[in-house]
Amino acid sequence: MIKKTAVAVIVSLLCQCSIKAQQKNNVAIIKEFMEICNNYRKIPLQLSLEYNQGTNYILDKSDTGSVKANFILDSNKSYMQFGEIEEMANDSTALIISNPIKHMTLFKNTKQLQQQLQKMTGMILSDSMILKWNEKYKATKSNISTIITEIKLSSRTLLKETNFSEEEIKMLFNSETNEPEQVTKLTRQLVSIDSTVYQQLLIKPTMEEKLIVTKKNKYYVVKEQISTYIYKNIQHQTGILVPDIAERIRKNEQGQYVSINKYSQYQISTNIN
DSSP: OHHHHHHHHHHHHHHHHHHHHHHHHHHHHHHHHHHHHHHTTOSSEEEEEEEEEEESSOSSGGGSEEEEEEEEEOSSOEEEEETTEEEEEOSSEEEEEETTTTEEEEEEOOSOHHHHHHHHHOOOOOHHHHHHHHHHEEEEEEESSSSEEEEEEEESSBOTTSSSBSEEEEEEEETTTTEEEEEEEEEEEEEEEOHHHHHHHHTSTTTGGGEEEOTTOOEEEEEEEEEEEEEEEEEOOTTOOOOOGGGTEEEOTTSOEEEOGGGTTOEEEEEOO
Protein backbone atom coordinates (compact mmCIF):
# COMPACT_ATOMS: atom_id res chain seq x y z
CA MET A 1 0.00 0.00 0.00
CA ILE A 2 2.82 2.41 0.90
CA LYS A 3 4.53 1.70 -2.43
CA LYS A 4 1.30 2.32 -4.37
CA THR A 5 0.75 5.58 -2.51
CA ALA A 6 4.30 6.69 -3.22
CA VAL A 7 3.90 5.88 -6.91
CA ALA A 8 0.62 7.81 -7.02
CA VAL A 9 2.28 10.84 -5.43
CA ILE A 10 5.20 10.70 -7.88
CA VAL A 11 2.83 10.41 -10.84
CA SER A 12 0.80 13.34 -9.52
CA LEU A 13 3.93 15.47 -9.10
CA LEU A 14 5.12 14.58 -12.60
CA CYS A 15 1.72 15.55 -14.05
CA GLN A 16 1.80 18.87 -12.18
CA CYS A 17 5.33 19.57 -13.42
CA SER A 18 4.26 18.72 -16.97
CA ILE A 19 1.25 21.05 -16.77
CA LYS A 20 3.40 23.89 -15.39
CA ALA A 21 5.98 23.34 -18.15
CA GLN A 22 3.24 23.46 -20.80
CA GLN A 23 1.82 26.66 -19.30
CA LYS A 24 5.27 28.24 -19.22
CA ASN A 25 5.86 27.26 -22.85
CA ASN A 26 2.44 28.61 -23.82
CA VAL A 27 3.25 31.98 -22.23
CA ALA A 28 6.65 32.07 -23.96
CA ILE A 29 5.11 31.47 -27.40
CA ILE A 30 2.42 34.12 -26.86
CA LYS A 31 5.05 36.60 -25.70
CA GLU A 32 7.13 35.87 -28.82
CA PHE A 33 4.02 36.35 -30.98
CA MET A 34 3.34 39.78 -29.47
CA GLU A 35 6.98 40.85 -29.66
CA ILE A 36 7.10 40.07 -33.38
CA CYS A 37 3.86 42.03 -33.86
CA ASN A 38 5.42 45.00 -32.07
CA ASN A 39 9.12 45.04 -32.94
CA TYR A 40 8.79 45.79 -36.66
CA ARG A 41 6.95 49.04 -35.85
CA LYS A 42 10.06 50.96 -34.87
CA ILE A 43 10.20 54.47 -36.32
CA PRO A 44 10.83 55.42 -39.10
CA LEU A 45 8.65 52.84 -40.79
CA GLN A 46 7.63 52.21 -44.38
CA LEU A 47 5.17 49.35 -44.66
CA SER A 48 3.20 47.81 -47.52
CA LEU A 49 0.69 45.04 -47.00
CA GLU A 50 -2.27 43.34 -48.62
CA TYR A 51 -5.47 42.64 -46.72
CA ASN A 52 -7.74 39.83 -47.90
CA GLN A 53 -11.06 38.72 -46.45
CA GLY A 54 -12.96 35.57 -47.30
CA THR A 55 -15.49 33.10 -45.95
CA ASN A 56 -16.85 29.62 -46.57
CA TYR A 57 -20.45 30.89 -46.43
CA ILE A 58 -21.22 34.34 -47.84
CA LEU A 59 -23.99 36.31 -46.15
CA ASP A 60 -22.99 39.81 -47.23
CA LYS A 61 -20.73 41.35 -49.86
CA SER A 62 -18.53 42.69 -47.07
CA ASP A 63 -17.62 39.07 -46.22
CA THR A 64 -15.11 39.02 -49.05
CA GLY A 65 -12.69 41.54 -50.48
CA SER A 66 -9.10 42.57 -50.99
CA VAL A 67 -7.30 45.85 -50.48
CA LYS A 68 -3.72 47.11 -50.51
CA ALA A 69 -2.40 49.35 -47.75
CA ASN A 70 0.67 51.54 -47.36
CA PHE A 71 2.05 53.24 -44.24
CA ILE A 72 4.78 55.86 -43.92
CA LEU A 73 5.58 56.92 -40.37
CA ASP A 74 8.15 59.04 -38.60
CA SER A 75 8.32 60.55 -35.12
CA ASN A 76 6.19 63.58 -36.10
CA LYS A 77 3.79 62.51 -38.83
CA SER A 78 1.94 59.51 -40.16
CA TYR A 79 0.43 58.61 -43.52
CA MET A 80 -1.82 55.68 -44.36
CA GLN A 81 -3.36 54.64 -47.65
CA PHE A 82 -5.96 51.88 -47.32
CA GLY A 83 -7.42 51.16 -50.72
CA GLU A 84 -8.84 54.47 -51.96
CA ILE A 85 -8.88 56.08 -48.52
CA GLU A 86 -5.96 58.17 -47.23
CA GLU A 87 -5.28 59.39 -43.73
CA MET A 88 -2.49 61.70 -42.62
CA ALA A 89 -1.87 63.09 -39.17
CA ASN A 90 0.50 65.11 -37.03
CA ASP A 91 0.39 66.03 -33.34
CA SER A 92 -2.42 68.56 -33.79
CA THR A 93 -4.59 67.66 -36.79
CA ALA A 94 -5.60 64.74 -38.96
CA LEU A 95 -7.00 64.61 -42.49
CA ILE A 96 -9.03 61.78 -44.01
CA ILE A 97 -9.38 61.73 -47.78
CA SER A 98 -12.04 59.66 -49.53
CA ASN A 99 -10.96 59.61 -53.16
CA PRO A 100 -14.05 57.84 -54.59
CA ILE A 101 -16.36 60.65 -53.48
CA LYS A 102 -13.72 63.43 -53.62
CA HIS A 103 -14.19 64.49 -50.03
CA MET A 104 -11.82 65.45 -47.19
CA THR A 105 -12.46 65.66 -43.46
CA LEU A 106 -10.12 67.70 -41.27
CA PHE A 107 -10.36 67.24 -37.52
CA LYS A 108 -8.43 67.93 -34.36
CA ASN A 109 -6.05 65.15 -33.51
CA THR A 110 -6.66 64.62 -29.82
CA LYS A 111 -4.69 61.36 -29.54
CA GLN A 112 -0.98 61.09 -29.18
CA LEU A 113 0.72 60.11 -32.42
CA GLN A 114 2.27 56.98 -30.95
CA GLN A 115 -1.18 55.74 -29.87
CA GLN A 116 -2.38 56.14 -33.43
CA LEU A 117 0.60 54.28 -34.81
CA GLN A 118 0.03 51.39 -32.41
CA LYS A 119 -3.60 51.19 -33.47
CA MET A 120 -2.70 51.21 -37.15
CA THR A 121 0.22 48.81 -37.23
CA GLY A 122 0.22 46.47 -34.26
CA MET A 123 -0.79 45.65 -30.73
CA ILE A 124 0.45 46.94 -27.39
CA LEU A 125 2.63 44.46 -25.54
CA SER A 126 2.00 44.22 -21.80
CA ASP A 127 2.34 41.55 -19.13
CA SER A 128 -1.38 41.75 -18.35
CA MET A 129 -2.29 41.13 -22.00
CA ILE A 130 0.07 38.15 -22.17
CA LEU A 131 -1.62 36.59 -19.14
CA LYS A 132 -5.08 37.24 -20.60
CA TRP A 133 -4.07 35.67 -23.90
CA ASN A 134 -2.57 32.71 -22.06
CA GLU A 135 -5.98 32.07 -20.52
CA LYS A 136 -7.75 32.55 -23.86
CA TYR A 137 -5.45 30.75 -26.33
CA LYS A 138 -3.49 27.54 -26.66
CA ALA A 139 -0.24 28.37 -28.47
CA THR A 140 1.89 26.15 -30.71
CA LYS A 141 5.04 26.83 -32.71
CA SER A 142 6.42 24.92 -35.70
CA ASN A 143 9.02 25.35 -38.46
CA ILE A 144 7.58 25.63 -41.97
CA SER A 145 10.97 25.94 -43.70
CA THR A 146 14.56 26.78 -42.81
CA ILE A 147 13.66 30.44 -42.23
CA ILE A 148 9.85 30.53 -41.92
CA THR A 149 8.24 29.71 -38.57
CA GLU A 150 4.54 29.48 -37.73
CA ILE A 151 2.91 30.44 -34.45
CA LYS A 152 -0.69 29.34 -34.04
CA LEU A 153 -3.06 30.56 -31.34
CA SER A 154 -6.26 28.57 -30.90
CA SER A 155 -9.09 29.70 -28.67
CA ARG A 156 -9.61 27.40 -25.70
CA THR A 157 -13.37 28.00 -26.06
CA LEU A 158 -15.09 25.64 -28.47
CA LEU A 159 -17.94 26.70 -30.72
CA LYS A 160 -21.23 25.39 -29.37
CA GLU A 161 -22.30 22.01 -30.81
CA THR A 162 -18.83 21.48 -32.38
CA ASN A 163 -15.22 20.56 -31.66
CA PHE A 164 -13.99 23.67 -33.46
CA SER A 165 -12.29 26.49 -31.58
CA GLU A 166 -14.12 29.81 -31.82
CA GLU A 167 -11.04 31.63 -33.07
CA GLU A 168 -7.60 30.90 -34.52
CA ILE A 169 -4.72 33.23 -35.30
CA LYS A 170 -1.76 32.09 -37.37
CA MET A 171 1.40 34.07 -37.96
CA LEU A 172 4.18 33.18 -40.38
CA PHE A 173 7.39 35.04 -39.64
CA ASN A 174 10.98 35.15 -40.83
CA SER A 175 13.06 33.58 -38.08
CA GLU A 176 16.18 35.41 -39.28
CA THR A 177 14.70 38.92 -39.17
CA ASN A 178 11.86 38.23 -36.69
CA GLU A 179 9.50 40.13 -38.99
CA PRO A 180 5.99 38.93 -39.91
CA GLU A 181 5.32 37.53 -43.36
CA GLN A 182 1.61 36.81 -42.96
CA VAL A 183 -1.03 36.94 -40.23
CA THR A 184 -4.34 35.09 -40.62
CA LYS A 185 -7.28 35.39 -38.27
CA LEU A 186 -10.14 32.87 -38.46
CA THR A 187 -13.36 33.31 -36.51
CA ARG A 188 -16.25 30.86 -36.42
CA GLN A 189 -19.94 31.28 -35.70
CA LEU A 190 -23.05 29.16 -36.03
CA VAL A 191 -25.49 30.38 -38.67
CA SER A 192 -29.02 29.03 -38.75
CA ILE A 193 -30.12 27.61 -42.12
CA ASP A 194 -33.14 25.71 -43.40
CA SER A 195 -33.21 22.11 -44.59
CA THR A 196 -33.04 23.12 -48.27
CA VAL A 197 -29.82 25.09 -47.81
CA TYR A 198 -28.50 22.25 -45.67
CA GLN A 199 -28.98 19.77 -48.51
CA GLN A 200 -27.38 22.15 -51.00
CA LEU A 201 -24.31 22.57 -48.82
CA LEU A 202 -24.11 18.87 -47.97
CA ILE A 203 -23.03 17.95 -51.51
CA LYS A 204 -19.94 20.17 -51.19
CA PRO A 205 -17.05 18.04 -49.82
CA THR A 206 -15.46 20.95 -47.96
CA MET A 207 -18.69 21.79 -46.13
CA GLU A 208 -19.78 18.40 -44.83
CA GLU A 209 -18.01 18.69 -41.46
CA LYS A 210 -19.24 22.28 -41.12
CA LEU A 211 -22.93 21.28 -41.11
CA ILE A 212 -24.88 20.51 -37.94
CA VAL A 213 -28.31 19.04 -37.24
CA THR A 214 -29.43 19.25 -33.62
CA LYS A 215 -31.68 16.81 -31.78
CA LYS A 216 -34.50 19.30 -32.28
CA ASN A 217 -33.95 19.15 -36.07
CA LYS A 218 -32.47 22.60 -36.30
CA TYR A 219 -29.91 23.16 -39.04
CA TYR A 220 -26.70 25.17 -38.77
CA VAL A 221 -23.58 25.87 -40.78
CA VAL A 222 -20.25 26.73 -39.21
CA LYS A 223 -19.43 30.01 -40.90
CA GLU A 224 -15.69 30.68 -41.03
CA GLN A 225 -14.56 34.25 -41.59
CA ILE A 226 -10.90 34.59 -42.59
CA SER A 227 -8.89 37.82 -42.55
CA THR A 228 -5.34 37.69 -43.92
CA TYR A 229 -2.60 40.33 -43.72
CA ILE A 230 0.27 39.72 -46.16
CA TYR A 231 3.32 41.84 -45.41
CA LYS A 232 4.84 42.85 -48.75
CA ASN A 233 7.55 45.23 -47.56
CA ILE A 234 8.90 46.44 -44.22
CA GLN A 235 11.63 49.08 -44.18
CA HIS A 236 13.10 51.60 -41.75
CA GLN A 237 14.85 54.02 -44.07
CA THR A 238 15.67 57.48 -42.80
CA GLY A 239 14.98 60.56 -44.88
CA ILE A 240 11.78 59.23 -46.46
CA LEU A 241 9.30 62.10 -46.80
CA VAL A 242 5.93 61.58 -45.17
CA PRO A 243 3.03 63.14 -47.15
CA ASP A 244 1.94 66.32 -45.38
CA ILE A 245 -1.50 67.80 -44.78
CA ALA A 246 -0.22 71.09 -46.24
CA GLU A 247 0.17 69.35 -49.61
CA ARG A 248 -3.57 68.71 -49.71
CA ILE A 249 -5.18 71.79 -48.13
CA ARG A 250 -4.40 75.34 -47.02
CA LYS A 251 -6.17 78.33 -45.49
CA ASN A 252 -7.37 81.07 -47.85
CA GLU A 253 -7.50 84.81 -47.09
CA GLN A 254 -10.82 84.37 -45.30
CA GLY A 255 -9.29 81.78 -42.97
CA GLN A 256 -11.19 78.92 -44.55
CA TYR A 257 -9.59 75.65 -45.55
CA VAL A 258 -9.51 74.92 -49.28
CA SER A 259 -8.21 71.93 -51.20
CA ILE A 260 -5.20 72.46 -53.45
CA ASN A 261 -3.10 70.84 -56.17
CA LYS A 262 -4.66 67.71 -57.71
CA TYR A 263 -7.22 67.72 -54.89
CA SER A 264 -8.61 71.14 -55.79
CA GLN A 265 -12.00 69.68 -56.75
CA TYR A 266 -12.45 67.95 -53.37
CA GLN A 267 -15.02 69.15 -50.84
CA ILE A 268 -13.80 69.77 -47.26
CA SER A 269 -15.52 69.24 -43.92
CA THR A 270 -13.83 70.55 -40.76
CA ASN A 271 -14.17 69.62 -37.13
CA ILE A 272 -11.22 71.27 -35.39
CA ASN A 273 -12.85 73.57 -32.85
